[in-house]
Amino acid sequence: MDWNLKTFLRAAAGPAAALATLVLGAAPAAAETGRTVNTRSGPVQATVRGDMLSWYAIPFAAPPVGDLRWRAPQPAATWKTPIAASKTAAPCLQTGPESPFRARAESEDCLYLDVHAPAGKGPYPVMVWIHGGAFTTGDASTYAEASPLVSRGVIVVAIHYRLGAMGFLAHPALRDSGGSAGDYGIMDQQAALKWVRANISRFGGDARNVTLFGESAGGFSVLTHLASPVSKGLFDKAIIQSGGYGVGEQLTQAEMETKSALALKTAMAGQDLGAACKGEVMTAACLRSLPDAMVRGKLMTAYGREVGNLVPSVDGKVLPGTIQSIFAAGRNNRVPVINGSNEDENRLFLALNELGARFTAKPPNFDPADRSFLMTPAAYVAAAKAVEADQGVPATDLTERYYPLSRFGADPVLQPSFAAAAAATDSTFSCNGINISARIAAQKSPVWMYEFRDQTAVPIVGAFGGRYVLSLPQGAAHAFELPYLFGMATAAQDAPQKALQATMSTYWTNFARSGDPNGPGAPAWEAFSKGSVQALDVASGGGVAGMTADAFRDQHLCRTAWSALTF
Secondary structure (H helix, E strand, O other): OOHHHHHHOOOOOHHHHHOOOOOOOOOOOOOEEEEEEEOOOOEEEEEEEOOEEEEEEEEOOOOOOHHHOOOOOOOOOOOOOOEOOOOOOOOEOOOOOOOOOOOOOOEOOOOEEEEEEEOOOOOEEEEEEEOOOOOOOOOOHHHOOOHHHHOOOOEEEEEOOOOHHHHHOOOHHHOOOOOOOOOHHHHHHHHHHHHHHHHHHHHOEEEEEEEEEEEOHHHHHHHHHHHOHHHOOOOOEEEEEOOOOOOOOOOEHHHHHHHHHHHHHHHHOOOOOOHHHOOOOOOHHHHHOOOHHHHHHHHHHHHHHHHOOOOOOEOOOOOOOOHHHHHHOOOOOOOOEEEEEEOOOOHHHHHHHHHHHHHHOOOOOOOOOOOOOOOOHHHHHHHHHHHHHHHOOOHHHHHHHHOOHHHOOOOOOOHHHHHHHHHHHHHHHHHHHHHHHHHHHHOOOOEEEEEEOOOOOOOOOOEEOOEEOOOOOOOOOOOOOHHHOOOOOHHHOOHHHHHHHHHHHHHHHHHHHHOOOOOOOOOOOOOHHHOEEEEEOOHHHOOOEEEEHHHHHHHOOOOOOOOOOOO
C-alpha cells in the first residue's frame, strides 16, 4: 500500500468540489479562424489564439460506444466538412462525484485530441501530453493554454483516453481473440500516438520527433508506454512527471477480472437490463448494452471503490508483465527520458482531506486561522500503524526514528501533517522516482532527473473567492509544477515564478527538440548518470541548480525507511 493513495487519498466529499479552485486553462472564445488542415480522415480548421493556432476536438478513433464499448479503439470515420471547433471535446466519463479534479459534461464519445501549434510552417518537434487524474478524472481542456511551450517552437497535442471502468475494466466475456482484456485507456493513448505519426506533419510537426509527456496518471502512462511492446516506435523521447507512484500495485488480469466482476455485480443488482442480460452469465452483448445512466453512475462508482488505486493491469497484450519486471528484464523501450517528482507531493492529498472536513463541518468552516481541521498527533500514529500493517515498516520507527514530529518545524499543530505528508511523499513518489532513474541509467539510456521545489507555488486546491481557506501550507505539492509548463496560473505568478516557468518550459522544449534539456536560456543540467538531480526552484528558495542524487536519497530516506523499495 502506498501511504498516500490508500491511507490519505480520501478526497474531499461531494460539494467540496465547488471549493477546490483548480486554475484551468480553458480556451477563450474563438476570435478568428485559421488555416484548414487536411488530415487523413478529413479537414480541420484552426482557431487563431495570438501567435498560437489550436485545432480542437479532432477524432483520432471511432466513438467507443455500443458494440465498440470495451474494445480496442477503431479507426475514426472519414468526413468532408471541416471540423471548426473552438473548444476541447467532451471529456471521457469520470469516476464518482467526489473529486475536485473531475471534469464535467463528460461522455462515452470522447476519443478526441487538440493540436496547439506555432503559426509558422515548421517542422516543429511534437510533444504529446497525457493528462493526470488517477486514471479516473481529467481532460485535455485543462491544458489548452499551452503557450509557454508552443511559444518556444514546439507543437503540443493533448489527448483524451477512456478512464475508470470504461478504460480499465476487464471481464472474461470481454477477452479478445488473444485472451486479454482491459487497459483500453492505454490502447486509446497508443491510437493517438499512431494518429500523430500519421498526421502531425500536416500541422507543421516533425512526425519523426515525438516526445511523450504526462503527469501523475499521465506520468504512469508514460512509464507504461516505455514498458509496452505495443508502444515500441510510437515516440522518440519521454518525460515522466510524478509517475512512479503505483509501480508495486499492478493487478494481474485475473485479479482485475475478479474486481471488475464484483463491481459489475454491485452496479447491476436490482436493475432490469433487458433481454441481453438475462440469466446468471454476463455476456459481452449484455455488458455492451448496459444503459448509459447506469454505466456513468453506478458502474463507474462501484468500479472505483472495488479497484481503489487504479493503474493499468497486466493484461498480457499491452503489458505482458508488470512495468517493474519488464524494466528489470531489459525489455523496455529505450529512449531519452526526463523523470522527476515534487518535494512535497502528498501535501495536496492532505489539503483535500482538510478541505472536505471544512466543508462538511456544521456549519461549514473556511477560516484558516481555525487549525482544528489539521491532522492530530493521534491520527498520525494511527496512519503509521496502517502503513506498518501493509508495508512492514514498524510504526514506531516511522513516528520516532524516521519521521519524528520534532523534524518538522517548531509549530506543533502543523507537525503531524508535515510528517505524514513527508513519509507519503518519500515512499510513494520520491524513492520510486529515483529508483526508476537509476534503472534507466543502468541501461545506459540518457536520463535527467529533477525535483520541483518551489515552496511559493500557487496552490491549485484550497482557494475560494480569491482567498486561501486552508490551514495547511502545501509547498511544492503534487501537480504544482503544471502551471510552470502550461498557462494555468500566469496571472497569479510573481516575477520569480515566471522566471522559473521560463526555465522549465525551456528545459522541456530543448529536450523535445534534441533529446537533451540543455541549451541556450537555462542553467546547465547534468545527466543522472553523473549523480545529479536538478532542483527546480525560485531564486529565494535556492534557484535552479544541481543537487547530488545521494542528497536526494538522504532527504527522502530512500536508503533507510524505504530501502526495501526497488525498481
